Amino acid sequence: MRWKNGGGETAEVLIWPAGATLDDFDWRLSMARVETDGPFSAFPGIDRTLAVLEGEGIRLVVGDDSAVTLTQDSPPFAFAADRPAAADLVGGPIVDLNMMSRRGRVAHTMTRLVLDGAAAIELSDAGTLVFCAEGELAIQAVDATAVLGRRDTLMCSGVIAAAVLRPQPTALIYVTKIVRG
Secondary structure, three states, rough: OEOOOOOOOOEEEEEEOOOOOOOOOEEEEEEEEEEOOOEEOOOEEEEEEEEEEEEEOOEEEEEEOEEEOOOOOOOOEEEOOOEEEEEEEOOOOOEEEEEEEEEEEEEEEEEEEEEOOOEEOOOOOOEEEEEEEEEEEEEEOOOOOEEEEOOOOOEOOOOOOEEEEEEEEEEEEEEEEEEOO
């Protein structure tokens, strides 16, 4: 779909509730290819987290804050999407992972994990998203097992439990926990 400001395109990975639009989602996970410098779309009442999946990086300025440079090795960067934001590409186009949540309804945290052995994570009953950026990953939660390949996403919701993550043999993942706001 086109960006809200018309400056590019995004691929929606997941949105909640199902069938929601940009005007009424509780949360939304997407990927975008950014090919030019410029402003970000404004989303009143939305909190946003951005991570770089491909490319050399992006310099992001939010409001009057100092510029932050994000690369593929950077932790995800969280900011209020209703503040003016603009970006300059470091060395050409990038692909980013973008999580947004509607303030007052839900909140989220996103963590970047590089796995070369088994690890456990706690699941949130409001929702936990596991996005496999690189590699392959087996996930065992409750009584189910799923295998994620590159750019696959698993959503776990309605349970408070732990999941065991087993990279095959390594994986770069982003874990997003959603909590009711």
